[in-house]
Amino acid sequence: MAGRILLSLLLCCLAATPLRAELSDDTRQIIQELFPSATIIEEQLADFPVYPVYQLQELLGYAYVSTDFSKLPGFAGKPITMMIGLDTRGRFTGVRVLHHHEPVFLHGLGEESLYEFVDQYQGRALTEQIVVSSSGRSGRTSSGNVVYFDGVSKATVSVLIINDSVLSSALQVARNKLEGFAQAAPTRARQDLFEPLTWEQLLERGYVTRIEVTAADVEQQLGRPLSDYPGNLEPDPGEAFSELYLAYMNSPMVGRNLLGDDRYQAFRERLGDNGKVMLMMSRGRYPHIGADFVPGSTPDRFGLSQNQLSVEMRDLNWLEAGQSFAAAGVPEMTAANLFRVGGNAGFNPGVESTLTLNTVLARNHLVVDTARFELPVAFPEELFETVDIAAGPEQSRAPMWVGLWKERWWQITLLVLSLTVLTIFFARQKTLTRHPKLVHRFRWGFLFFTLFFIGFYAQGQLSVVNIYTLLLAIKDGFSLNMFLLDPVIFILWTYTFVTLFIWGRGVFCGWLCPFGVLQEMASWLGQKLRFRQIKVPERWHRKLILIKYPVLLAIVIASFYSLTLAEQLSEVEPFKTSITLFFVRYWPFVFYAVALLAVGMFIHKFYCRYLCPLGAGLAVLGKFRIFSWLERVDRCGQPCQHCKNACGINAIRKDGRIDYDECIQCLECVVILRDQNQCVDAIVRNKQQQKQARILATDAAGA
Structure with a gap:
């Protein structure tokens, strides 16, 4: 027992x-x-x-x-x-x-x-x-x-x-x-605390922190007088070498007094709930930013730390040059900036932090001296209240994608403008295709833009990898933040997804795919070099276009079994070799990509038509398009075959119907349809009208 x-x-x-x-x-x-x-x-x-x-x-x-x-x-x-x-x-x-x-x-x-x-x-x-x-x-x-x-x-x-x-x-x-890295009780600015105050009152109560670095402080650390350095760095009597002012703008007592009611309300709305902002102003011979400071960037003359951890500071670029402040008595400043503070370490406004200021002075073009100052920064306790639960790093700072979108703002702007122009062009295609030269010039101009800006520069090549990544994300718990990390790819996918239900796959495959443009250029070059253009027989073409669908299926299925296998299978796409890496890669990959383009000089867009798994995925969704925009008339295919013969990608059937699963929306068939000298239907109708006119003229003469 x-x-x-x-x-x-x-x-x-x-x-x-x-x-x-x-x-x-x-x-x-x-x-x-x-x-x-x-x-x-x-x-x-x-x-x-x-x-x-x-x-x-x-x-x-x-x-x-x-x-x-x-x-x-x-x-x-x-x-x-x-x-x-x-x-x-x-x-x-x-x-x-x-x-x-x-x-x-x-x-x-x-x-x-x-x-x-x-x-x-x-x-x-x-x-x-x-x-x-x-x-x-x-x-x-x-x-x-x-x-x-x-x-x-x-x-x-x-x-x-x-x-x-x-x-x-x-x-x-x-x-x-680790010792010394423990987090103090988190605080936030009290929103119920406010009374009108002047600049002097803000300073007296410590709501605005003033830090002064004198010429003597700097000379003591440098070990030599400021007169040894060019640039007139010696301050006038009574003037500080560097006079800094810091204020925590989330506090209404501070921000509302400095900005005024209306501007502070606009500031809070623009900032949102999670942002923490520090105002930094300075005057004297050595302000907190130099003449080469780039708005919207991280400052390099100073830094902020708290609990031994570096606090990220990034300029918001929300203040205008010569910004005026609402509080009475604010002196003229050399520089003023609003900095978002936080980062991975976060920022606790009610806890003391340390401002590190480095004065970097050049004696000549070879010798540079530095004086480093660590200055305490603390705001009065009455401005803050304790928060029960500390926000994690992912909650206390803006998502990573926000900074990426801000950094690439001009690329985003240019891309959105170009997509807007393309949308207008497609919406007005019936009118614009009456001008063949205009259509051809616009198309080739846009293709060059797609290849060199969207592709080579902005790296906006969509891929089948994006498809199985989305499916895996849906399976494992979808998060939009992951897809927002690349703004160009996100915008292109959003636009492509929307236009799939309007025009089908052709808008992307024919206008926005950088490798598709390379194929188009290879085909043009082959024709200019008088290479024999191979027309794949219809019965073989209809079988070959089905190959890309099992390729897509194999990659998607493999991604649920082994991402490594899916990544290897996705190398059927030459996009990475050609667009991402500019053909600088291990030779078999380069040979494969170049071979596809070489074949494209004889068979128009060979890869796009028969092998592309991305095109297959887009074609599947494109079946749900709302409209069939490409106009057909009774004589198309019966008996006229002009559009079919002119269609390089063979997306027009013998009976005249458009195969939207294969069509790249080059609009060449619409141009032919609008051309009175090319469209058989227009030619026949014109001849009938002319014949009828002659009969009427003869009858009139006989009468």
């Missing part, structure tokens, strides 16, 4: 012990690479998914898998899994990619560029503001707070997702396990 009781107690103890993932040899080896001096790597903690790493008895830091903390989906719809090392001071010891499905790296640029990107994290710290730059800029700014990582061309979305996953996961680990 006693034995049974003892066995029962033992089983209860075992059941109460949480199971932990066993540390495999491969995982141990990767963590050892992240912490070369480690002598002990413990199993993953039961209460928090990190691996403690020691050198003898000294804790070096923690290793963890990114997807245990952040499951932000990548471009292919699945998270990028990384092993990340973080030491006890909040510095990255390294990042290793364990698994990913990013097509541009797997079957495009190659994984080496991915590894080079993540290698940039080694030695960087959470106390720095890490910004991914698409301009090739890298390194630390003069303020010492912002660090620019060199992004990967053609893979902007992927590297931004990696950066967000690395920073947000590291932040959770730091706040849970």
